[in-house]
Structure formats: C-alpha cells, structure tokens
Amino acid sequence: MTPELLAPLDLAFWNIESAGHPLHMGGLFVFDADTPDAARRAADLLATRAARIPGLNTRIRPVLLPVGAAARHVAPDYDPSDHVHLAAPVRDFHVAAGALMQQPLERGRPPWAAHVLPGANGTSFAVLLMFHHAHADGMRAASYALSLLDPAAADWAPAPGGGAPRPEKTGPALRLPDPRKLPGLLRGAVTDAGQALSIGSAMARAAWNVHSSPALVSRGTGARRADGAVVDLRDVDRIRRATGGTVNDILLAVVAGGLRRWLDKRGDGSDGVRPRALVPVSLRDPNSHNGRNGQSSTNGQNSTNDPSASGNRLSGYLTRLPVDEPEPLARLRAVRQAMARNKQAGPATGPGAAALLADVIPPLGHRFGGGLIARSGRLFYDLLISSVPLRGVRGLTLANSPVREAYPLAPLAPGQSLAVGITTYEDRVFYGLLADAVAVPDLDVLARSLTEEAAELVAACGS
Template sequence: MSSELLAPLDLAFWHLESAGHPMHLGALAVFEAAPDASDEQTLDLLAARAAAIPRLRMCVRGVWLPLGGAAWSEDRQFDVRRHVRLVGLPGGDFATEVNRLAGELMERPLRRGRPPWEMYVLSAAGADRFAVLVKLHHALADGMRAVAIGAGIFDQIADDRTAGDRRVRSVPPRSWLPGPHQVAGFARERIEEFGQAMGIGASVVRASRLDLWGGSVLAAHSSGTRQLATAVLDQKTVLSIRRRAGGTANDVLLAVVAGGLRRWMVERGEQLPSADPRALVPVSRRRPGAPQGSGNTLSAYLLGLPVAEPDPWRRLGAVRCAMDRNKAAGPLRGAGAVAVLADRLPPLAHRFGAQLAGNAARMLFDVLVTSVPLPRSTLSLGGSPLREIYPMAPLAHGQSLAVALSAYGGQVHVGVVADGRAMPDAERLAELFPVELAELLEATNER
C-alpha cells in the first residue's frame, strides 16, 4: 500500500493523545464458542485475518512537508503477533470479568511506531463463550471505517475476500502541492473553506460556556483510568416506540440515554442541572463508495439531553424536536461541526494546538453519545457465532463518560466507557438504560 498523508482530522486525533489520555476506540465482541474451537486456534485465525487487512499494516511516520504533517506508510517489520494476544480470565461471572479486564486494557495507549491497533482474545477455562476486544486508534478509523476494517476478521467477510469478491485497493499518495491545472480550483476551495471555518468558529465561540466544570458529575479531570459497562436493549421495543412516536430509532435511544442519566443522578443524590447537559452526537460525512483511505469524515450535532424533564414521553419529544432542528441545519453548520473545522487548519496547527483543542472540548459538550452501524447479516469467527458486540468510544479531555450503541441480532448493545475514578459506578448507569426503555414503552402505550 502506498504512503498517504494523514487527513487533517486524523492528524488532530493523533496529536490529541497523551500518555494518560488514549485516543483509541474499540469494540468488545462476545462469541458462543464452537464445540471444536480452541483458544489457540481462535488466536491463530484472528492473527491470520488481521494480517490480511492492508490497513492494519500501516503505521504513522513524520514527514518533512507539509510542516507538522504525518503520513501512513507500510510497516516493513510488521509482525501481527505484536498486536494479537490471548488473555486468560479468572474464575467468576464471565460478563463481569470480561468488562473488568476490557476496561483495564482500554486504559493502555497504543504503542507508537507500530500500526496503531490491538486485538485480544479473552477466554476463561471451561466457559462456553469467549470475547474479542478490538482497539483501533481514532486516527486510523472513525466508527464506520472501524466497522469496515474490523469486519475483515469475521468468517463471512473473510470468505468473500478470499473468493476475490471484495478487494481493498491501495490508495495513491496525496500530493500537498497542486498541479498547474489545479491552482485556480485550489484557491477557490481554500476561500470557500475559510468562509466556512469562520462560520463554524463563530458558532463554537457562541456555544462555549464559561462554567468549565459547572459542577457537573459528567466533568472531571482525566485520571487515565477506564471502566467499561455494558447493557442490552430490545430492538423491537425501540422500533415499536419509534413507530408510535415518529422520528428515528436514534431519537429513541438518545431519549433512553437522557432518562438513564436522570435516574442515575437522582440515585446518587445529585442535583439535576438547571441547564441540559450537552451531548455530542457524531454523524458521518462519508459518501457511499468512498475509498477506505479517505480518512475520518466526521461532523456532529450538539443536543441538550433533557434530564430535568420527569416525563419520558416529553423527554422523547424534546429530543426529537432538537434533532429535527439539527438535521434541518445539516452536519456542516453549528458548533457541533467543530470536527469540520479541523479540516480547514494546516498540519502545524494540529501539532501545536492539540492540547488547547482537547481542553476546549469540555466547553462545548458534556458527554459523547454515538451510534455505530453494523452489518445486518449474522457473523461468526471460526464457526463461533457472534452473540453480542459492544462499541466503545474514547473520552474527550475533561469528561468522564462516553456512550456508544450498536444494533445486532435483534438487540441494541450499549457500551459505556467512563473515567474509572470519576465514575466508579458506571455499571449502575448501564443497568438503568433497560429500565428507562421499559418506562418509555409504557408511557408510549398510554398515549
């Protein structure tokens, strides 16, 4: 695969990382073990399939030009065994031990100088299940691209690749100098981008708050620790509510998150905030058929989570109205489109302004809530069927919670990533999401 410059947003994610603040996303996949599957066979199969994915052979190297830039280049000393490991679980409840260990592994930054990813097979002696934890640096993949990359480990996608039905094409290197025929178009695009960046920048300033910590339980100095909690929601229930209430399934899920947070705050004895905590809701700008090497293409909406509203039906209505306004404006406008602003900055600005940008996140939003689409087909690894898959999003600087959701197999799997010191009770928050969904269904049926 040819060398290519990191896209501006990828470069921003790369420089935002620090030793105590890793910037990788992940997924925890739980499989029902096939009768003849052994841990060593699973590990060998996972290693072979990961090694066959060209993108996973790429590492980040510095470049002379453009100043402050970096490029993806093939790791000439690539050894997949540096990235794929088998970890044994102690006795006890399988789900509890998997979540505990996955949280510990998510704390560890990916080693620089190597392709920025890791996979772990988590297995307990005598268990009828095993799990695979996947870690991908956010510079390597946004949610949709992470799915596209990670899907290569599954039997169905790997078989298609072997048959030649799906081939990953190399991406030509990006030239930072336009040719003579591109000068006029380049100048026009830069002027348009400058105007758009000024508009987004003004929106960011207007949306920023002076109460940096605001007394919110969702804001905390980063401790570098991570706690993972999971929950399962019934997808049929979500769709039933959507049909009755209108809007989208994502509106329902956002309302469930808001209601779960309300319940959790009340249980803790927290005073409900006078102003709605803000959720950053990522949205992809990736076009269908876009090449894998085109970089992160994210924008986002800002949404006030109506945690002070006691009625679940009204909470859903408030979420629907706010998201309808966001969608009418589009993903390239407003303070939530700050990711678009990264596309307009030169590489040198990302290198020296990363810490400032990271600290500014808490001024814009309080919690990340993201939905990650998955293939609808049934998936397996070495004949072991996939039963659950929990996405995990990275934490922003100064924030203690990120919630990610994915639908698979008639269920919506919720992955909660929390700062372990600020939110040691993240598991309780996850337990409240199904409770809130049931109450929202009841409130919907009463209408």
C-alpha cells in the same frame, strides 16, 4: 507503496492523545464458545485473517514535508500475531475491557490490537478490538471488525502486499498550483474561512451556555471503566410505531432518561441539567461525494460509499439532552425536535461541526496545538454519543462460535467522564459505556438505568 499523507482530521486525532490519556476506539464482542479451547483457536484465526485485510499493515510516521505532517507507510516488519493477544481467563469481560482500553496503542507500529479474553466458565469468550482514531473512523473500524469476524468478508481480501490504503494522488509535497486554478483556489479559501468563522461562533455560544452536571466532568485520570446495556430492538420499534420519529431519536432519548435516573440515584440531582451531547455524523454518503448530505452515525444505516477508504470523514451534531424533563415521552419529543433542527441545518454548520475546522489548521498547528485542542473539547460538549452501524449484519462467527453481544466503546476525551457507544446487532441494541474509572465508580448503575428507561418508554407507549 507510496506513503499516504494523513488527512487533517486524522493528523489532529494522532496529535491530541497522550500516553496517559489514549483516544482509541474499541469494540467488545462476546461469543458463545463451541469448545473449551475456542478462545485459543479464535486468537490464531484473528492473526490469520488480519494478514489479509487491507490497511491493517500500515503505521503512521512523521514526514519532513509538509512540516508537522505525518503519513501512512507499510510497516516492513508487520506481523499480525504481534497485535493479537490471548489473555488469561477472566470473570467479567467489561472489567477486563476497561483495563485494556486505558492502555495506549504502540505508536511505532500499526495502531490496532485484538485482545482475546477467555471466560472463566469455559462456555464463552470475548474479543476486544482497538483501533486508533487516526487509523480509522467509525465506518472503517466497523469494516475492519466485520472482515475479522466474518469469514466471507475475510476470504476474498487481498494479501497484504497490495493491501495498504490507496494513496491520494497529491503529487510532490511542494508543488506550485497551476496559475489558471488560482481564482478557484481563492474562492475555496474564502468559503472555508467563512465556514470556519461560522462554526467558531457557534462553538463559542455553546461553550457560554452550559447546563451540565459535575458528574460529567473529570480531571482526566486516564483510568478506564467499561460496562454495557442491552435493549430489545422490538421494544425500540414498538416505541417508534407509537410515537413516530426515528430509531435514532429513541436511542438518544434512552440515554437522556438513563442519565436522569443515574444522576438522581447517585444524589447529584437532575434539575436544570441539559448536557450537550456531540453526535458524530458520517460524511461517507453514497449519494453525495462532497459530504453535504451527511448522516448521523446513530441512524443505524451504512452510509459509506467506500467503507475501506482511508481517512476520517466526520462532522457532528450538537444537541442538548433533556435530562431535566421528568416525563419520558416529553423527553423523547424534545430529543426529536432538537435533532430535526440539526438535520435541517445540516452537518457542515453549528458547533458540532468542529471536526471540519481541522482542514483549516496547518500540519504544524496540529503538531504543537494537539494538547490544547484535546483539552478544549469539554468547553463545547459534555459527552460523546457515537454509533457503529451494524444493523442488518447477522451471523458473525469466529472459530465456529457465534457473536452473542457487541458493545462499541467510543473514545473518551480529556476532561470528560463518560462516552456512549451504540450499535444494533441482529435483534438487540447494545449500549457500550466507557468512563473515567475515578469519576464514575458506579458505571453499572448507569447501565441498569438505560434498560430501566427503555422499559419505561415501552410502558408509556402502551398506556
């Protein structure tokens, strides 16, 4: 396979993490075990399936040219069983997942791992899947997870010999452009520069106007705590029918209300708190190959035209969560109005489009500026709210054991204490929470606050 250069955003994700602060994403899947040895059989099956899934056999290595760049190569000694780990029995899957998420993925080999966690009761087990953000964005991570957990998806996958991502046809690293194309290249450069200035200006305004809470700020200890909350999808649909808007608006409003309850319970207070939430937007749109019609990754729809395509294709919306609003339906209206403004402006403008700035930074800038970029995130957003689109997917099994719960775990940026992941599987919505373990020792309180907020919204709609 010809090595494939990392796209600028992939290179940024590869360089901004450190050994003490990993930035991979995860997914915690809980299964009902059909037999006491189901976890062991699941580990064997994961290794077998992983051997046949395209892309999982590639690692990331630096290249000589362009200076500072890196590329994906097929790992010559790839052995899927090295990436699948069977743990000792655990009593709490979330506690175990938090401890594992603080461990960095090994950078010298394909950056993914699967941890199989047998339940202490023998009637259940969990699988924690971890993927480096340079290796997969949310859409592609979902594609990998479905291939590992869905027998129908794995059975047709080609063997790893031809399974690496298709290399971009960029030609030699150093090649002079066709003179006839120079006018178009210049126009593109001017357009990119104008867009970068617009995004940079919006980021500066967002950084200047802050109404957050100290509870959402962390020194970045690297320690991790995980937890989760579950909301009945029928309740979400009941709220939507009563209030209008989108499912996405309701899911974000539940986070806003849950944060309010959590801050008040811990004594920090919610008065005047309107934290800036970064909502990633997938630019994988089947109707637009240029990404202009990107969709929020919390809309519960698979908008990718090629989920297995390599490279991150992300932008984002930045929205203020009305945590200081005391009335639940008023919070929902505020969220709906803010997201409507974001969608009207589109995902290519505004401070949430900061990911697009990666394209105008040269590889050497990513190499040496990674630490600075990582620390700058807290300047313009306070927490990440991301989602993996699984709505419509049903019947996932592993070793004859069905998936009972699915919690996405979003990467936690340096300086921030909390990241929220959302997915919908079968008839329930799952909130996955990943937090700095030192800054948020009461993550279980936030998890309960989310379910309480959803119940209050249902009650408000009923009245």
